[in-house]
Each structure stands twice: as C-alpha cells, then as structure tokens.
Amino acid sequence: MSDEQPEETVVTDAPLVEAPADTVAGEVVLRLTDVVKTFPGVRALDGVRLEVRAGEVHCLLGQNGAGKSTLIKVLAGVHRPDSGTVEWRGEPVTFANPQAAMRAGIATIYQELDLVEDLSVGENAFLGHEPRRLGFVRRGHMARRTRQILGRLGHAEIPPNRMVRSLPAAGKQVVSMARALSHEARLIIMDEPSAVLAHDEVGNLFRIIRELTAQGIAVIYISHRLEEIREIGDRVTVLKDGRTTAANLPARDTPTRELVSKMTGRTIEYVFPDRPAEPPAGDELLRVDGLTRAGEFADVSLSVRAGEIVGIAGLVGSGRSELLETIYGARRADAGTVRVAGRALRPGSVGSAVRAGLGMAPEERKSQALLLGEPIYRNVTLATFGRYSRAGFTDAAKERAEADRIAESLDLRPRDVRRPVRTLSGGNQQKVVVGRWLLGDTKLLLLDEPTRGVDVGARAELYQVIRALAARGVGVLLVSSEVPEVLGLADRVLVMREGRVVREAPATELDENTVLDLVMAGSLMEGAPA
Amino acid sequence: MSDVKDTSTAAERGAALPAQSPPVDPAETAAAGEKAAAGGRLSWWHGDAGEGARRNLALIGVLVALIVIGALTRSDLYSNPDWVWDNVLSILKLASVVGVVTVGMTFVIIGGGIDLSVGAIVALAGVWCTTVATQSYGAGGMIFSALTVGLAVGLVNGLLISYGRLVPFIATLAMLVAARGLAAEISDKQTQVSDNNFINGLASNSLLGVPLLVYILAAVVAAGWVLLNRTTFGRRTVAVGGNPEAARLAGINVKRHTLLLYALSGLCCGIAAIMLTAQANSAQAAMANLYELDAIAAAIIGGTLLSGGRGTIIGSLLGVVIFATITNLFAINGLSTEAQNMVKGGIIVAAVLVQQVQFRSLTQFLNRNRLTTT
Numbered sequence: 001m002s003d004e005q006p007e008e009t010v011v012t013d014a015p016l017v018e019a020p021a022d023t024v025a026g027e028v029v030l031r032l033t034d035v036v037k038t039f040p041g042v043r044a045l046d047g048v049r050l051e052v053r054a055g056e057v058h059c060l061l062g063q064n065g066a067g068k069s070t071l072i073k074v075l076a077g078v079h080r081p082d083s084g085t086v087e088w089r090g091e092p093v094t095f096a097n098p099q100a101a102m103r104a105g106i107a108t109i110y111q112e113l114d115l116v117e118d119l120s121v122g123e124n125a126f127l128g129h130e131p132r133r134l135g136f137v138r139r140g141h142m143a144r145r146t147r148q149i150l151g152r153l154g155h156a157e158i159p160p161n162r163m164v165r166s167l168p169a170a171g172k173q174v175v176s177m178a179r180a181l182s183h184e185a186r187l188i189i190m191d192e193p194s195a196v197l198a199h200d201e202v203g204n205l206f207r208i209i210r211e212l213t214a215q216g217i218a219v220i221y222i223s224h225r226l227e228e229i230r231e232i233g234d235r236v237t238v239l240k241d242g243r244t245t246a247a248n249l250p251a252r253d254t255p256t257r258e259l260v261s262k263m264t265g266r267t268i269e270y271v272f273p274d275r276p277a278e279p280p281a282g283d284e285l286l287r288v289d290g291l292t293r294a295g296e297f298a299d300v301s302l303s304v305r306a307g308e309i310v311g312i313a314g315l316v317g318s319g320r321s322e323l324l325e326t327i328y329g330a331r332r333a334d335a336g337t338v339r340v341a342g343r344a345l346r347p348g349s350v351g352s353a354v355r356a357g358l359g360m361a362p363e364e365r366k367s368q369a370l371l372l373g374e375p376i377y378r379n380v381t382l383a384t385f386g387r388y389s390r391a392g393f394t395d396a397a398k399e400r401a402e403a404d405r406i407a408e409s410l411d412l413r414p415r416d417v418r419r420p421v422r423t424l425s426g427g428n429q430q431k432v433v434v435g436r437w438l439l440g441d442t443k444l445l446l447l448d449e450p451t452r453g454v455d456v457g458a459r460a461e462l463y464q465v466i467r468a469l470a471a472r473g474v475g476v477l478l479v480s481s482e483v484p485e486v487l488g489l490a491d492r493v494l495v496m497r498e499g500r501v502v503r504e505a506p507a508t509e510l511d512e513n514t515v516l517d518l519v520m521a522g523s524l525m526e527g528a529p530a
Numbered sequence: 531m532s533d534v535k536d537t538s539t540a541a542e543r544g545a546a547l548p549a550q551s552p553p554v555d556p557a558e559t560a561a562a563g564e565k566a567a568a569g570g571r572l573s574w575w576h577g578d579a580g581e582g583a584r585r586n587l588a589l590i591g592v593l594v595a596l597i598v599i600g601a602l603t604r605s606d607l608y609s610n611p612d613w614v615w616d617n618v619l620s621i622l623k624l625a626s627v628v629g630v631v632t633v634g635m636t637f638v639i640i641g642g643g644i645d646l647s648v649g650a651i652v653a654l655a656g657v658w659c660t661t662v663a664t665q666s667y668g669a670g671g672m673i674f675s676a677l678t679v680g681l682a683v684g685l686v687n688g689l690l691i692s693y694g695r696l697v698p699f700i701a702t703l704a705m706l707v708a709a710r711g712l713a714a715e716i717s718d719k720q721t722q723v724s725d726n727n728f729i730n731g732l733a734s735n736s737l738l739g740v741p742l743l744v745y746i747l748a749a750v751v752a753a754g755w756v757l758l759n760r761t762t763f764g765r766r767t768v769a770v771g772g773n774p775e776a777a778r779l780a781g782i783n784v785k786r787h788t789l790l791l792y793a794l795s796g797l798c799c800g801i802a803a804i805m806l807t808a809q810a811n812s813a814q815a816a817m818a819n820l821y822e823l824d825a826i827a828a829a830i831i832g833g834t835l836l837s838g839g840r841g842t843i844i845g846s847l848l849g850v851v852i853f854a855t856i857t858n859l860f861a862i863n864g865l866s867t868e869a870q871n872m873v874k875g876g877i878i879v880a881a882v883l884v885q886q887v888q889f890r891s892l893t894q895f896l897n898r899n900r901l902t903t904t
Contacts, residue, residue, distance in 0.1 A: 328779070330778065330779060350778055350779060350781055351781055351782075351783050353781075354780075354781030355781075360779055362779055367773070367775060367776075368773075368775045368776055368779055369776050369779065369780075370773065370776055371768070371769060371772040371773050371776060371839065372772075372773075373772065373839065373840060374768065374769075374772060378765070378768075382769060382776070382777070382780040382782075383780040383781050383782075385762060385765050386762050389761070389762045392761045392762050392763065393760050393761050393762075394760060394761060394762055394764075394765055436780065
C-alpha cells in the first residue's frame with residue numbers, strides 16, 4: 001500500500017455521497033430526513049438521512065458515539081426526534097412509545113437481548129401480546145404459532161416450551177427474531193447481532209437474515225465487522241458525530257478506505273499543537289512486556305518515555321481499551337508484566353498503579369469516572385483528596401482552591417466548582433476527568449478516547465492540555481479510534497488489530513491511509529506490511 | 531459546606547506540593563473565587579449544597595406537625611411546660627438506641643450496601659456483655675466486650691461482602707439469623723440480668739436534667755456527622771456508594787472501604803447494645819427485634835438514597851426522632867401500637883414520594899438554569 005498515492009482525506013463537510021438508488025429493487029419502506037435529536041449538552045443526532053428498502057439488508061456504520069444507538073431508539077419509539085421527518089411506508093410517523101413502533105411493524109433486537117430468562121421460548125416470543133381467550137393465554141395456540149415462526153427461521157428444533165435461560169446465545173437471538181416475526185415486523189433492526197455469537201454461528205445468522213429478506217422484510221444491520229457487512233449487506237449508510245456522512249453506498253464494492261474515512265474522517269477544525277523539534281528522549285517510564293488477556297489481547301509489549309505521547313490506533317474490539325485498563329490494574333493480566341520506572345506493578349491493583357504515578361481517564365466518563373451528583377471540585381480531587389487532608393480530615397477549602405486552579409487552567413465552563421458535575425457538557429466533564437490527574441504527581445496518563453462526545457472547540461483545548469502535560473515530562477498513552485487524532489497528537493503510534501500490535505512507528509512516518517489499512521485489514525489486505 | 535478559612539497554611543502546603551502544581555497564592559485563590567461567584571453561581575439554597583438542607587427542613591416541618599397534633603389532642607398535658615420538657619426528653623431517650631444504630635446504617639447505605647443484621651448484632655453484643663463471666667470484669671469489661679463483639683461481627687459481614695463477593699442483603703440476612711442463634715445459645719434463651727450499677731445507671735441517670743443516653747446519642751451523631759462530612763473516610767463512602775467503578779479507577783480501595791463500613795455499623799451496634807442493656811437492666815437473645823427495619827426506614831425518610839451515594843446524618847437523626855415522636859404521640863393518646871405501625875408505614879411511603887417530587891423539580895430547575903447560563 002505504501003507505494004500508492006495517498007488519497008485526499010475526506011472531510012465531514014464534503015458533499016454527501018449518494019450511490020445510484022437502483023442497486024436495490026424493493027420499494028422504500030423507511031425514509032429519514034434531517035432527523036435531529038438533542039439531549040442536555042449533546043446533539044446525539046444532527047441531521048440523519050437514511051433510506052431503507054423492502055427486502056434489503058441496510059448496514060449502519062459508525063464509531064461508538066456516532067449516534068447509532070440514538071437512531072435505533074428513535075426508530076424503536078423510545079425517543080422522539082426534535083426535528084426532521086420519519087416516513088414509514090410512505091407516511092410520516094412519530095411513534096409515541098416502543099409498543100407503537102412494534103405495532104407499526106418495526107422490531108428491534110438489541111445487543112443485550114431483552115428476553116425474560118425464566119419464561120419459555122413461546123412466552124418470550126409473544127411477550128406482551130399473548131394470544132388470549134377470556135383472559136386466559138391460549139398456550140396450545142401460542143406453542144403452535146411459535147413452532148411455525150421458528151420453522152420460518154429454520155430453527156424448528158427449538159421447543160417452544162423450553163426455558164430461554166437454558167438456550168445458548170445464538171438460540172436466544174433466534175427467540176428475539178421470533179418475537180419480531182410474531183409482531184409481523186416489516187423492518188427488523190439488529191444491533192451488533194454477531195457480537196454475542198461464535199464464528200460458526202454467524203453463518204447461521206446470515207442464513208436467517210437472507211430468509212427474512214427473501215420474504216420482503218427489511219433489515220437494518222449494525223456491526224463493526226466490515227467482513228460481515230460485505231457478506232450480508234446490500235447498502236451502507238455511514239454516521240459520524242450524529243450526521244449521515246455517506247448514504248446508500250454499495251456494501252460489496254465500496255473500498256474499505258472510503259468507508260473508514262467516512263466513519264473516522266478528519267474534521268477540518270482539528271488543530272493539533274506542534275510537536276517538540278526533538279523527539280522526547282526522557283527516561284523510560286512505562287515498560288509493558290508480553291501482556292496478555294485471553295480473548296482480549298495477546299503478547300503486547302510497549303514502552304512510554306517521560307514526555308512522550310504514545311498513541312494506540314485501533315477500532316472497537318481491537319483490544320485497545322482492555323489493554324489500557326489492564327496496564328492500569330483495573331483488569332488482571334493473564335500473562336506479562338507492567339513496569340513503571342523499573343518497578344513492577346502488582347497485577348490487578350489500581351491502587352498500586354496510582355501510587356506508582358499512573359492516572360487514567362476511562363472510556364465511559366459517566367459510568368467509570370464521575371460522581372455525577374457531586375460537586376465539580378470533589379470530582380477533580382477524587383484521586384487526591386487524601387493528599388489535602390490532615391489526620392484524615394479533609395480540607396474542602398484547599399480542595400476548592402486546587403480545583404479552581406485546574407478549572408482556570410482548563411478553562412472549565414461554568415467555572416463554579418461547587419456545581420454538580422452532571423450540569424456540565426460532555427467536553428467540560430472530560431476536562432474534569434483529565435483535570436483530576438493534573439493534581440498530584442501523575443507521571444503517566446492513560447487516556448481512553450479522551451475526545452469522544454467532545455465538541456470541536458473543547459477538543460483543541462484538550463489537545464493543548466495533553467501536549468502541555470507531555471512538555472512537563474508526563475508520559476501519555478492515548479487510545480483513540482480517530483486515526484487523525486492519534487497521528488496528530490502522538491509522537492509514536494502503535495496500531496492494534498484483533499488484540500495484537502501490528503505496527504509501531506513514529507507518527508511522522510505514518511499517514512492516515514496506511515493506518516486505516518492496517519486497522520481495517522482482514523477483508524482487503526493479505527498480510528499487513530510490517 | 532461552610533467555608534473554612536485557611537489562609538495561614540495554604541502557601542506552606544502549596545510549597546510542599548510537587549513541582550507540577552505551583553504554590554497557590556491565597557490572593558489568586560480569592561480572585562478565582564470571586565470570578566466563580568460572578569459566573570452565575572446558584573445561591574446555596576437553590577444549589578446542590580442546599581438540597582440536604584431543604585430535605586431536612588421538610589422533615590422538621592413534619593416533626594412540628596406531629597407535635598402540633600400532640601398539643602391539639604392532649605392540650606391538657608401540653609399546657610404544663612414541665613411535662614412538655616420531660617416529654618421531649620423521653621422522646622429523645624426513646625430515639626437514642628435506634629439512633630445510634632441508624633448512624634452506622636446510614637454509612638452503610640450511603641456506601642451502597644445494606645445491613646440487615648444490626649438488631650441481631652445488638653442482641654448478641656448485649657447477651658455477650660451480660661454473661662456472668664463478662665460481668666465479673668466490671669463495667670469496663672462489659673463495654674469492651676460489647677464493642678468488640680459488634681466490631682467483630684461487622685468485620686465478618688464486611689469480609690463476606692467485600693472479599694467473599696456476597697450480595698449485602700444475603701450476607702447480612704444470614705448474619706441476622708446466625709447472630710440471633712448464637713445469642714440464644716450463649717444466653718441459653720434466658721434473660722441475663724445486669725448487676726452492674728454503672729451500666730444500669732447509663733439509662734437511669736441524668737446530667738443537667740438530660741438523660742445520659744441522650745448524650746451518647748448526641749456524641750455518636752456528632753462523630754458520625756464529622757466522619758461523613760469532614761474526613762477522607764466520609765468522602766470515600768460517598769464515592770464508593772455513588773459510583774464504585776469511578777472510585778476504583780481513582781485509586782480508592784473499594785473493597786477495604788466496604789469492609790470498614792460494615793465494621794463501623796457493627797461498632798455502632800455494640801454501643802447500642804450497652805445502651806439497651808442499661809435501659810432494660812438485662813439482655814436477652816430476642817432484644818432489639820426488627821431494629822434493622824427501624825434504622826433503614828429512618829435513614830430513608832432522612833433522605834438517604836437506597837442505591838447509595840447520597841445521605842445525611844442529620845436527616846437520619848430526624849427520621850429516628852420522627853418515628854419516636856409518632857410512638858410517643860400514640861402513647862400519650864392511649865392508642866394501639868397496631869394503628870401506630872400503620873401510620874409509620876404510611877409516613878415512609880409519603881416521605882419517599884415527597885422526596886422524589888422534590889428531586890425531580892430540582893433536576894428540572896438545574897437543567898433550565900444550565901441552558902440559560904451556557
């Protein structure tokens with residue numbers, strides 16, 4: 001790939017790519033136009049276009065946080081859009097609740113299958129609309145219809161009276177689909193259905209999907225695995241930051257690079273701070289050798305020097321976040337060692353990592369990093385309040401002063417550190433999480449998707465903060481699924497795919513296309529260039 | 531949430547900080563504070579800091595209403611100021627034992643757990659400290675054994691929950707059954723009379739007209755308040771209960787802290803065991819029956835979130851006092867305990883409903899406010 005001319009990077013503001021519409025024959029059943037959905041502080045959907053035809057498998061691609069989940073919930077009747085139109089079988093609709101969407105013929109199969117484990121297959125398939133007579137469930141009738149539907153799905157071998165708990169994941173998924181069919185669904189939305197399946201079960205899933213589409217049912221298929229999209233998909237719509245960046249691309253022939261660049265594509269406003277003229281030559285701070293966690297990542301070795309920013313590029317599922325959490329001690333490694341300044345960390349002990357000078361801003365701010373109801377200053381000092389205490393007594397005034405200083409230096413808005421953290425926007429919440437490790441003597445900062453859900457302005461500020469930290473001698477290990485971010489910010493880059501580091505190089509020696517090829521390899525690349 | 535003035539040592543401690551955090555100039559800090567104030571700060575009453583205060587004021591309102599009902603139904607008694615003062619003291623005395631247990635319970639619930647074994651621990655500690663052998667060591671020996679037994683049982687709870695990974699409900703339910711069994715075994719199902727005058731005097735004696743039990747309650751509540759609001763232990767408790775994952779990733783030892791919370795609850799039960807033994811001049815395996823429910827109910831009425839992360843000691847104290855006042859109200863009117871229990875049940879539901887409404891309106895208010903200031 002290295003001898004190819006790098007393509008122009010596609011920017012999000014580029015005109016929408018629209019493939020010829022006649023690639024799929026069926027009539028349009030669902031059409032979304034400029035759908036917008038906002039939550040306090042977030043524009044989750046910011047102009048989504050989507051067109052789904054009867055009998056097609058329409059794939060939805062996008063990073064975490066791109067708005068896929070919100071879009072699904074809009075279609076499933078969980079959320080109502082703020083503006084824009086949803087046309088269902090030619091008529092504009094607004095679903096008041098999930099039941100309304102079900103009745104209209106839209107069924108959703110969520111990633112965490114919403115089955116009742118201790119009810120039977122039949123009871124689950126007809127949950128909420130059991131065939132009744134005089135208030136009594138017609139069990140025989142229900143069993144018959146369930147058997148019929150399971151037969152349609154090619155799984156007549158599953159007995160309708162079997163407890164769902166005793167079924168394997170693939171069987172549960174079939175039950176979810178049976179439920180969709182029990183509602184006479186015309187559109188089935190599948191949110192990463194292959195994530196819970198073993199490799200050979202995916203083939204069976206595809207067979208079921210083909211049978212459904214042959215009956216004229218439309219399927220919206222969400223997956224991070226590009227090979228699957230190529231195999232089962234007809235057309236692809238790509239979302240990024242709540243917007244449709246490409247619609248109706250042919251699933252089989254669109255080049256991988258184009259798909260990925262639509263997903264991760266550079267936003268022109270990204271401004272990265274300058275790298276130091278000399279490559280950082282500080283002492284080695286972090287040394288990871290042969291770190292392995294079964295099923296997540298294997299034999300990862302890396303190092304970070306003082307003052308160096310090391311970036312890990314990789315997609316969701318490449319093991320990058322798991323790697324970071326294992327280095328930090330939040331997960332226990334199966335094999336391998338983590339050394340900080342030459343001393344080995346106790347495996348599986350966050351306390352040991354923090355004492356050694358590690359800090360982490362985890363991937364999920366709200367669930368992993370913040371006490372949402374607590375004031376900003378207490379969130380900033382969550383890892384350090386012990387330092388400001390005397391004989392076990394906290395010093396709130398000192399904490400507020402320190403938090404104020406951090407708020408000032410990070411330009412936190414609003415500045416009042418007594419406000420509860422939940423009233424802040426995503427970008428400002430992230431500043432609170434990063435700010436936490438600016439107090440105290442953090443030597444090495446682990447950042448997992450530091451700019452997810454952060455608006456463009458706050459991003460540039462965060463980049464400045466990260467670079468300034470490195471200039472003070474702090475080592476930074478950064479994980480991001482946005483390739484330009486890794487390349488723009490890091491001094492050295494590691495590319496991860498399927499739990500392994502497939503390439504390591506100075507950021508200046510890599511370009512976006514090379515990294516994208518490495519990250520997405522598999523379906524297109526035969527043997528990645530080492 | 532008061533501002534502690536601390537200018538004398540700020541620079542000194544600032545200098546002791548690592549090089550990355552430059553010393554804080556007190557003047558700068560003050561300036562930053564002023565800027566913050568200009569940046570659309572909510573007044574304390576409307577802000578989050580005022581939430582607990584608003585909640586507690588509502589509870590005081592309930593308390594006043596109960597007293598007014600008492601004064602209306604028994605105006606004959608309430609016309610006598612001496613009786614009124616005595617009645618207040620008897621309510622506080624009634625609240626004292628459960629109050630001490632509730633302080634421990636409040637910590638456990640804020641920390642995201644629950645302790646169903648408190649009544650059983652009180653009984654076990656009470657029985658243990660009144661055996662003939664223990665009584666032979668005098669008051670000091672009795673107090674020491676009650677506190678040690680409470681602490682030890684609490685530690686076992688904590689070990690089962692934090693390191694044994696049992697669900698708190700299950701672990702402490704098992705302990706409830708087991709501790710009562712052990713108490714019955716030790717006492718041979720007999721009532722053990724306390725012959726110790728010092729212990730018995732804790733309940734019968736007063737200082738400056740106030741029963742000693744009320745002083746003990748006041749001391750435990752004060753210590754609990756300081757522990758929750760002014761120490762790193764309290765801060766960890768809120769963090770561990772509010773978001774265990776965030777606490778863990780911030781380097782807080784969640785397991786150890788969980789262990790300590792149950793130990794603290796056990797220690798409070800040990801104190802309560804001495805108080806209850808003093809009141810009855812005896813101890814038996816069936817004492818402190820259903821104290822766990824009284825303590826949990828009081829904490830919840832007091833605004834402690836059952837899912838953890840939020841709660842106040844003052845709110846819990848008010849919850850206990852409200853329950854004691856209801857009992858007292860029924861007693862002075864000569865009404866049955868059955869009716870009393872029904873009213874208590876209603877009050878628990880009403881308190882939680884009112885708090886949900888308050889919380890919702892607060893959230894709405896904050897959302898509106900956020901939209902207008904940013």
